[in-house]
Amino acid sequence: MATIAEVAKRAGVGVATVSRVLNASPAVRDQTRQRVLDAIADLDYAPNAAARALSTGRTESVGVVAPFFTRPSVMERLRGVSHVLAGSRYQLVLFDVERPGQDSRSFRDLPGALDGLLSISLCPTDEDLERFEAAGTPIVLVDHPHERVPAVHTDDVAGGRLATEHLLELGHRRIAFVGDLEHNYHGFTSSAMRRVGYQEALAAAGVDPDPALTCRTAHGREPAAALAGELLASPSRPTAVFAASDTQAVGVLEAARELGLQIPGDLSIVGYDDIELARYAGLTTVAQPLEESGARGAELLLAALDGTTPIGHQLPVRLVARSTTSAPGRSRGAGARQQHQADGRDRRRQARQDGNRVRS
Amino acid sequence: MATIAEVAKRAGVGVATVSRVLNASPAVRDQTRQRVLDAIADLDYAPNAAARALSTGRTESVGVVAPFFTRPSVMERLRGVSHVLAGSRYQLVLFDVERPGQDSRSFRDLPGALDGLLSISLCPTDEDLERFEAAGTPIVLVDHPHERVPAVHTDDVAGGRLATEHLLELGHRRIAFVGDLEHNYHGFTSSAMRRVGYQEALAAAGVDPDPALTCRTAHGREPAAALAGELLASPSRPTAVFAASDTQAVGVLEAARELGLQIPGDLSIVGYDDIELARYAGLTTVAQPLEESGARGAELLLAALDGTTPIGHQLPVRLVARSTTSAPGRSRGAGARQQHQADGRDRRRQARQDGNRVRS
DNA sequence: TTGAAAGCGGTACCAG
DNA sequence: CTGGTACCGCTTTCAA
Numbered sequence: 001m002a003t004i005a006e007v008a009k010r011a012g013v014g015v016a017t018v019s020r021v022l023n024a025s026p027a028v029r030d031q032t033r034q035r036v037l038d039a040i041a042d043l044d045y046a047p048n049a050a051a052r053a054l055s056t057g058r059t060e061s062v063g064v065v066a067p068f069f070t071r072p073s074v075m076e077r078l079r080g081v082s083h084v085l086a087g088s089r090y091q092l093v094l095f096d097v098e099r100p101g102q103d104s105r106s107f108r109d110l111p112g113a114l115d116g117l118l119s120i121s122l123c124p125t126d127e128d129l130e131r132f133e134a135a136g137t138p139i140v141l142v143d144h145p146h147e148r149v150p151a152v153h154t155d156d157v158a159g160g161r162l163a164t165e166h167l168l169e170l171g172h173r174r175i176a177f178v179g180d181l182e183h184n185y186h187g188f189t190s191s192a193m194r195r196v197g198y199q200e201a202l203a204a205a206g207v208d209p210d211p212a213l214t215c216r217t218a219h220g221r222e223p224a225a226a227l228a229g230e231l232l233a234s235p236s237r238p239t240a241v242f243a244a245s246d247t248q249a250v251g252v253l254e255a256a257r258e259l260g261l262q263i264p265g266d267l268s269i270v271g272y273d274d275i276e277l278a279r280y281a282g283l284t285t286v287a288q289p290l291e292e293s294g295a296r297g298a299e300l301l302l303a304a305l306d307g308t309t310p311i312g313h314q315l316p317v318r319l320v321a322r323s324t325t326s327a328p329g330r331s332r333g334a335g336a337r338q339q340h341q342a343d344g345r346d347r348r349r350q351a352r353q354d355g356n357r358v359r360s
Numbered sequence: 361m362a363t364i365a366e367v368a369k370r371a372g373v374g375v376a377t378v379s380r381v382l383n384a385s386p387a388v389r390d391q392t393r394q395r396v397l398d399a400i401a402d403l404d405y406a407p408n409a410a411a412r413a414l415s416t417g418r419t420e421s422v423g424v425v426a427p428f429f430t431r432p433s434v435m436e437r438l439r440g441v442s443h444v445l446a447g448s449r450y451q452l453v454l455f456d457v458e459r460p461g462q463d464s465r466s467f468r469d470l471p472g473a474l475d476g477l478l479s480i481s482l483c484p485t486d487e488d489l490e491r492f493e494a495a496g497t498p499i500v501l502v503d504h505p506h507e508r509v510p511a512v513h514t515d516d517v518a519g520g521r522l523a524t525e526h527l528l529e530l531g532h533r534r535i536a537f538v539g540d541l542e543h544n545y546h547g548f549t550s551s552a553m554r555r556v557g558y559q560e561a562l563a564a565a566g567v568d569p570d571p572a573l574t575c576r577t578a579h580g581r582e583p584a585a586a587l588a589g590e591l592l593a594s595p596s597r598p599t600a601v602f603a604a605s606d607t608q609a610v611g612v613l614e615a616a617r618e619l620g621l622q623i624p625g626d627l628s629i630v631g632y633d634d635i636e637l638a639r640y641a642g643l644t645t646v647a648q649p650l651e652e653s654g655a656r657g658a659e660l661l662l663a664a665l666d667g668t669t670p671i672g673h674q675l676p677v678r679l680v681a682r683s684t685t686s687a688p689g690r691s692r693g694a695g696a697r698q699q700h701q702a703d704g705r706d707r708r709r710q711a712r713q714d715g716n717r718v719r720s
Numbered sequence: 721t722t723g724a725a726a727g728c729g730g731t732a733c734c735a736g
Numbered sequence: 737c738t739g740g741t742a743c744c745g746c747t748t749t750c751a752a
Contacts, residue, residue: 079435
């Protein structure tokens with residue numbers, strides 16, 4: 001690979017001039033620039049990114065950390081991020097945080113190696129944050145609110161409430177919750193928040209919560225199916241299940257079918273996220289703009305990289321009633337495209353209408 | 361951010377020693393090592409990736425270029441790549457090649473900035489290849505065969521044949537093909553190959569091909585739905601459609617339902633890829649191991665990075681009959697879990713059984 | 721408008 | 737085992 005020195009020599013100029021041409025500096029005579037350009041073409045020269053990074057202190061790349069890359073919801077967010085970043089000069093470096101520990105190692109080294117960081121669903125520790133701040137590396141959070149860091153998030157508690165209220169309104173009283181294990185490292189809290197919303201809604205309706213109906217298991221369709229298998233085999237089985245994610249909801253759906261239960265006649269099911277699959281499974285769910293959240297997060301990060309101080313904001317959630325919910329004991333769907341709007345958006349930011357439009 | 365020099369000073373040693381500790385060289389007395397380690401901890405030192413890259417010539421990162429990041433099939437492949445890479449020391453730099461041109465720019469600079477490259481579904485030009493070869497940067501292809509470059513691929517022609525034969529066996533004669541536009545830059549050829557398989561199967565069955573039934577449109581559910589809408593409204597509509605991807609098949613499915621057609625009674629549909637959605641849509645499809653292909657590709661690349669010269673191989677495809685196909689005019693599914701096995705694997709490599717196992 | 725030279729923060733060779 | 741030092745390739749003053 002040719003170096004800048006070779007280009008300079010061939011063009012009969014100094015390396016500084018080549019550098020100027022490379023960086024589109026106006027302070028180069030046209031004639032000179034052309035000689036340099038020719039030399040670059042002749043030598044098939046391409047600048048060395050590492051050398052440039054070392055010299056400038058910037059790497060032209062942003063990191064995206066995402067847990068559970070496996071999850072469709074994360075994939076959809078990533079898609080939004082990728083699209084926005086593809087239009088910028090930054091490269092996207094992906095950190096798949098599947099197992100704990102893996103990330104803490106990375107996080108330490110990251111500030112120096114990256115110009116910015118987008119954290120999806122994960123919340124960096126205060127220590128991590130300090131490190132980034134010290135290095136002047138901006139961070140933006142997606143799917144996790146934060147006091148000090150710009151974040152694009154939704155109100156998971158409100159979402160959980162929404163799902164549960166939908167079931168309550170249909171007449172259900174024995175409503176189970178199926179969510180993730182909550183001893184997550186690094187504050188992956190959405191399932192827990194949705195559970196809180198669930199409990200709030202039950203309490204508000206004066207329904208006595210049955211602890212046996214609040215279930216948690218490893219994320220994924222199969223664990224949820226296994227759990228639901230037991231739950232639904234019980235004589236005191238619930239008439240409805242609110243799952244903290246569509247993936248888990250589909251697991252519950254499978255388990256129910258396995259047991260010969262009619263959906264929604266014998267069991268109503270509400271999911272969360274509205275991933276593409278939910279639409280095809282006809283799943284009633286709490287929808288949030290996944291791809292958009294990623295895109296917004298990336299835009300915020302780009303803005304931060306540009307020197308501005310972006311402020312985060314909340315995206316709306318809404319209930320999408322499909323065919324997995326109905327009144328208990330009935331066999332028809334919830335009927336008439338019933339859609340509750342409930343964006344838990346901060347009222348003080350109500351004005352940001354344009355920023356919060358829901359694509360439907 | 362602390363530098364190696366500061367650490368050295370604080371530990372009372374030379375920078376070389378610190379570097380040795382950093383790189384786990386055994387040639388350091390334990391006592392000295394400890395002093396250095398302490399200094400590192402005190403200063404909260406983290407090595408600078410750019411400096412290291414400049415010095416060693418290696419960046420510890422591999423690029424993954426993927427077109428149409430939007431496609432579920434690509435996402436599933438990426439998932440496999442990510443999982444394997446997460447277990448290595450390499451970082452994953454993602455290149456989303458949505459629009460042409462975007463990539464050619466990148467490709468030029470890539471060899472220097474990356475230790476290796478994994479190209480998904482895309483085929484680099486010979487020129488690109490030369491550049492990588494010259495830079496000693498290994499490339500591995502996923503979903504695209506190649507003579508000179510290790511690749512993990514499937515036989516798309518065989519897959520197209522498989523789908524079409526399935527329909528022919530059911531008794532269909534008017535079989536349409538719905539695929540991507542074929543004037544793709546950079547050799548994204550799978551749709552075209554599947555079409556060839558379709559045509560071969562028709563010819564082998566002695567069915568006169570009707571050019572009006574071979575359709576191509578932009579990739580995606582909606583374009584396919586629009587196309588199918590016209591195709592199916594025609595009085596001489598086909599009794600079956602083979603779509604070059606599940607996404608397009610779902611579009612056809614929607615269009616058919618829109619027209620009030622019974623599936624599979626009035627129209628049989630076969631997709632391709634067996635993405636997660638296919639399972640829920642009950643779509644008959646040609647399955648290929650998507651996630652596995654990504655994982656395999658990543659393993660190959662890791663092997664190449666390790667100095668070995670890996671050889672690519674072919675992964676099997678098979679038909680999965682679900683409920684969108686039946687004999688023409690009947691209203692039931694294709695029945696008894698009929699599954700054709702047809703991995704178009706190179707017979708000379710037949711021995712590599714272990715490497716080609718199908719997960720079902 | 722241009723060139724010389726001093727870093728940027730490591731690695732690795734060469735002495736000792 | 738350890739330290740000094742010459743690069744790695746580019747950017748960016750500083751002078752000319």
